[in-house]
Structure formats: C-alpha cells, structure tokens
Amino acid sequence: MDVYPTSQWPDLIQVSIANVLGVKNNSLPDSGERSDENKSTNKLTYFNIGCVGEPTRYLLSYCDIKFDDVRLSLEEWPKHKPNMPMGQLPILKIDGKTYHQSRAIARFIAKRSNLYGSDEFEAMEIDATVDSIEDIRQALGAYY
Numbered sequence: 001m002d003v004y005p006t007s008q009w010p011d012l013i014q015v016s017i018a019n020v021l022g023v024k025n026n027s028l029p030d031s032g033e034r035s036d037e038n039k040s041t042n043k044l045t046y047f048n049i050g051c052v053g054e055p056t057r058y059l060l061s062y063c064d065i066k067f068d069d070v071r072l073s074l075e076e077w078p079k080h081k082p083n084m085p086m087g088q089l090p091i092l093k094i095d096g097k098t099y100h101q102s103r104a105i106a107r108f109i110a111k112r113s114n115l116y117g118s119d120e121f122e123a124m125e126i127d128a129t130v131d132s133i134e135d136i137r138q139a140l141g142a143y144y
C-alpha cells in the first residue's frame with residue numbers, strides 16, 4: 001500500500017476531484033432513470049455545514065433530484081439526536097423511510113443516476129477515491 005506524505009495531499013485531493021469529474025463526464029445521468037426520485041418526497045436532514053452532508057446535497061442537485069434541504073441548528077439538535085440512527089446526521093428520507101450513513105446514501109444516489117462507473121472495476125476505483133478523501137478528511141479533522 002502506498003503511504004503518501006502530507007505534503008502530497010493537495011495534489012491527491014486534486015487527483016481525486018479529477019477522477020470524480022472524469023467519471024461524471026463519462027456517464028452523464030439519464031433523466032429517465034430519475035423519475036422515481038423526482039416524484040417522491042426526499043428529505044435530507046443535516047447541519048448547516050458542508051462536511052459529510054455536502055456530497056449528498058451536491059449529488060442530488062447535480063442529478064436534478066428534488067429534495068428538501070433541512071438544516072438543523074446546534075440548538076435544536078439535542079431533541080432530534082435520540083431519534084436518529086446512530087444518533088447522527090445526515091439522514092435521507094425517501095417516501096417516509098429513513099436512510100443513514102453519508103457514503104451509503106451518496107453511493108445509492110450515484111448508482112441510481114449512472115454515476116457509479118460502467119463496471120465493478122470502475123466502481124472500485126470510485127470507492128477508493130471516496131475512501132481516500134475520507135481518510136484525508138479524518139486526518140485533517142485532527143487539526144480542528
């Protein structure tokens with residue numbers, strides 16, 4: 001396994017973003033496959049920050065999937081926390097059913113929108129890119 005020194009992280013982030021954009025250019029979403037999402041009531045609940053909720057907001061917007069963008073304040077969070085899966089956000093409600101874990105949600109949307117590669121190998125590369133970004137995000141979190 002490659003171990004990248006921290007000095008290379010900005011380059012890695014750029015490569016990761018380029019990979020994601022490359023995937024996007026190779027398989028633009030087909031609006032016919034998104035009719036379910038557009039008809040249903042999708043509600044994404046997260047805090048008013050980017051962090052792990054923003055990729056899902058971005059994906060839903062990019063794929064023209066309508067959704068309610070609910071942003072809880074830190075003051076109202078304690079009353080919601082006990083009712084959340086794992087006591088955390090984000091959650092995505094689709095037709096009244098609650099789904100959680102940001103990357104599981106993002107992968108679901110990507111699969112439904114033909115943004116998850118053309119075969120299992122491309123999907124693995126996409127997974128690796130997402131997991132690398134998560135590794136970097138967690139490492140950077142140590143500084144905040």
Ligand SMILES: N[C@@H](CCC(=O)N[C@@H](CS)C(=O)NCC(=O)O)C(=O)O
Pocket residue numbers: 051052081087088089090100101102103
């Ligand atoms: N693995 C989870 C992590 C979710 C997570 O860490 N959520 C944080 C906000 S970034 C949270 O809900 N914090 C409030 C709390 O734990 O009380 C995911 O990716 O969805």
